[in-house]
Amino acid sequence: MQESMAQSFHCLYDCYGPLVGNLVLIPAVPMVAAGVIALLKQPRRKTAAALAIGSLSFSLIYSLFAFAYVVSGWMHGLPVRETVNFSWLTFGDGSVDLGWILDPLSAVMLVMVTFVGLLIFIYSTGYMAHDENYTRFFCFLSLFAGAMLGVVIANSLLLLFMCWEIVGLTSYLLIGFWYQKPSAAAAAKKAFLTTRVGDIFFILGIVWLFAQTGTLLFYSQGAGTLEPTALAGLLSAPAGLGLSAATAIGLLIFAGAAGKSGQLPLHVWLPDAMEGPTPVSALIHAATMVAAGVYLIARVYPLISAGVQPGGTTTALTVVTWVGAATAVFAALIAVAQNDIKRILAYSTVSQLGYMMAGLGLGGVAIGMFHLITHAFFKALLFMGAGSVIHGSHEEQDVRRMGGLRNSMRITWLTYLAGMLALTGFPIFFSGFWSKDAILESAHHWSAGHGPYFLLVFGALLTAFYMTRQVSYVFFGEYRGDGHAHESPRVMTMPLAILAFFAIALGVVGTPAWPWFRSFLTDRPAWFDFGGFHEPGLLALMLTSTAIVFLGYAIGWALYGNKSPRAEEPDALEKAIPPVWTALSNRFYVDEFYGGTVIAFYYWWARVADWFDRRVWGGLVALVVWFFGMLARFDRFFDENWVNGGFDKGCEELSVGGGLLARVQNGRVQTYLRLLALAIVVLAAILIWSSRG
C-alpha cells in the first residue's frame, strides 16, 4: 500500500527540481514589478505598462512550463504533487511553515490567471489611455496579479491567507481607483469590510486548524493538514453541536470563501464594486479574485469532504451546496431587473459563483473548477466587451440608452455574442454548456435531495432570460444615446477575439466524450470515447437543459427583442408583474436591510465608543494631566518660595551677618584693644576656673 502511494505521487517528498524550486518567481516577479512601478513618476506610462505586462508575461511563460511539466507527468501515469516547504517562524517545539505546491489544480489555475490577466493588462493600455493615473493603475494591477498567483501556489494556509489579504487590499485600491468619486470610495470601503466579515471566520478556522493539527501546511510528507493522518485526527475531535472539528473548520473556511466569492449573505459588495474601471471588473471581479474563494474550497476539499462515504456527502459539503444554489438563483433574479450594463454582469457573476460552489459541493473539485475556468474566460470577455461598449457609446452605462450597436461595433458584437452564448449555455459549441451541464448532472445524482437541482435549473432559465434582455437592449433596436457609437481600438478588440476563441474551444476538454479536465485534476487516465455519452440519463439531462435555455431565450426575445424601450418607459416585465419587478430592481432590499441593522448598529456602537473614549478615557487622561499640573504648580511654588527663597534668605542672612561682623573691623584701635582685653579675660577666667577644680 505504501509503495503504491509512493508510486502514485511522483516525487512526493522534497525532491524537486529547479522548475518547482523557483516556482515562487511566478508571484514574486509581478510583485517586484509593482514595487518598481510605485517608484516611477506619473508621466512614465509606457515604462509602467511595459513592466507590468512584461512581468506577467514572464509569469505566463513560467506557468506554461510548469503546466507542461505537470501534464507530462500525468501522461506518464505519475501524477505530480511537488512541494517546497520552509520554516518561517520557530518557537520552542513548534514552528510556522510556509511553502508552495505544484500539482494539477495549481497548474491549471496558474495558466488561467496569467493568461486572462495578461490579456486584460493589454486591454487596459487602451481602456485607461486617457486616464492620468495610468501608472498607479498598473502598479495596483501588478500587485494584484502577484498576490493572486501567491494564493494559487500557496501550500500553507497562512501564506494563502497573507496573499488573500493582499488581494483584498488591491481590490479595495482598484475599486476606489477614482477615489474622488464618493460612490467609488464608499464601494471600496464596502467591499473591504464585507470581505472582512468573512475573513474573521476564516482566521478562526486557521487558528483552530493550527491548534488541532499543529501545522498549516497542506502537504508535507504525510504531516500536512490535508493528509490522511491530520484529517483522521480532525474527524475524531469533537466541536460541539454534534459536529466534528473537520466540519467546523471547513465551515469557517467556507465563510471566508463566501465573503470573497460573494455568496449569499456577503454578496452585497460585488455589484457596488463595478464603480472601478472596467478592466478591474473584468480581472478581479469576474475571472480571478472572486474565483479565489472557489479555489480555496477546491484546495481544502479533502478537509471539507473528510469522512465522506462513497456516493454520500458531508455536512460541510451540504452547506456549501445549498449556499451556492441559493446564491445562484437569488442573484439571477436580481440581474433580471437591473439597467446598468455592468451591474447585470456583476449579478451574473454572483450567480455563476453560486454555480461553482454548488458544483464543488455536488460533484467535487473537477466539476467546480471546470466551471471556474470556463467562466473566467467568458466573463472576462463579457466585461471587456461591456467596457468596449461603454467606451464606444461615450461612457454611457445605462442599457436603455444604448441599442443597435451590432452594426456600429461589429467585432464587439460578435465576441460579446460568443460570450453570452457561452454564459447561458448554448449547447455543444460553447464551453459554458459543458461546464454547467456537468454541475447539473452532479446535482441530479446528488444523494441528499433534488432541491439544488431544481434551483440550478431555474437559475439557468433566468440566466438565459436576463442575458437575452441585456443583448436586446444593447445590440438590437435603435441607438437611443447621444451622438454616434464607434468601434473600439484594436488593442481592445484583439483580447476580445482571443477570449472568444477560448470561450468556445475550452468546452472540448470537458465533454463526457473526453473528460480530460476532470481526469487531469483527479489523476485518472482519460481517453476519447463517445461511449461517455451513453451514460444513463445523460442525454435526457442535456436535452432538458437545452430546452430550458431556449425557453429563456424565447421569453427574453418576446419581451425585449428588437423593441427599443426608452429609459422613461417602464420595463416590459415591470408592466407584467409590477410588485415582483419592484422587489427585483431594489435587489430584494438586502442592502437596505444591512443598512438598517448591521450598519446602524455599527454606527451606534461607534458613537458609544467615541463617547467612551472622549469622556472616560479622555477624562482619565485629563485627570492625570490635572494631577501633574497640580504637581508641577506645587513644585514650582516649592522651588520658588522654599528652595529659591530659602537660598536667597540664607544669602541675605549671610550678608547681614557679614555686615554685623564687619562692624568689628571699624578701623578704630580702641575697639581692637577692647576685644583683646575681653578675650584675655575670658581665657584667664577659664583657666582659673578649671584649675580651681
Add this chain to the structure above:
Amino acid sequence: MNVVFWILAVITVLGGLTAVTLKNTVHCALAVTTAFAGLALLFLQLDAQFAGFAQILVYIGAVAILVVFAILLTRGSETPAEGVFSRTWFAGLLIAAAVFAVLGWAVLHSVAALPNESAAPAVTVLQIGTALMGRYVLPLEIVALLLTAAMLGAVIVAMHEKGEQK
C-alpha cells in the same frame, strides 16, 4: 600691712584715676607723674631700691617729659567738642572692670598659696652690677640695641613729616 603701704597705694591709684579722667591733657600728664612717683616709693618699700630710682629717673624724668612735649606739639586739638571720652566709653569701662575682677579673683583665690613673710633681701649695687655684666649681659646688650633702634626710629618718624610739611 603697715600704714605707709596704704598711703602709697592710695596715692598711686588716685594718681592713675585722675590721669585717665581729667579733661585737660596736661593735668593728666601731671597726674600720671604722681602715679609714677607713688610706684617708685612702693618699689622702695619693697627693698628694690635700684628699681625705684630707675623708675624715678626714667619714668618721671624722661617719659613724663616726653608726654608733655607730645601734648604741647599736638595742642591744636584741645578738648574736643564731643567730650574726652569715646562714644562707647561704658563698654571699655566694663571690660576694664572685668579684667580687674578676674585679676582680683585670681589673687584672692590663691592667697593661701602665697608666702606670708620673708626676710628682706640684702641687695647691693655691686651685686646688681655683677649680675648685669654676668648673668644678664645678653639682655643688657639687646636692650642697648633696642634703645638705639628706637631712637633712630623716632627721629626718622618725626623727621619725615617735617620734610613733607614744607
Add this chain to the structure above:
Amino acid sequence: MTPLAGYLLVAALVFAVGLAGALTRRNAILVLIGIELMLNAANLNLVAFWRYSPHPELLTGMMFAVFSIAVAAAEAAVGLGLVISIYRHARTTDLDEMNRMKG
C-alpha cells in the same frame, strides 16, 4: 591678706585703671599714658613677686623690672613720635575719627 596679696591687688587696680584709660579716652596721647600705667603695674607685680620669692639673691624679678622700664621708655618715645606724625597728617589726635583701616 598677706602683704604680697596687697601689692598684687594694688597692681591689679592700677592695671585696670590704666586699661580703662586706654580703652575709653579719645586722645591718643592719653591712651599711651594708660599703657604706661599698665606697664608700671606689671613692674610692680614683678618686683613684689621678687621680694617674696624663695631666692631673692638671684635678682631675677628686679632685673626684669629694670629692663621693662628701659623698654617702656623706648616704646614711649617711638609711640609719641608716631602720634605726632599722625597729628601732622590728620590734624587731629581723636582716635574715634581714625578709622581709615575700617574693614
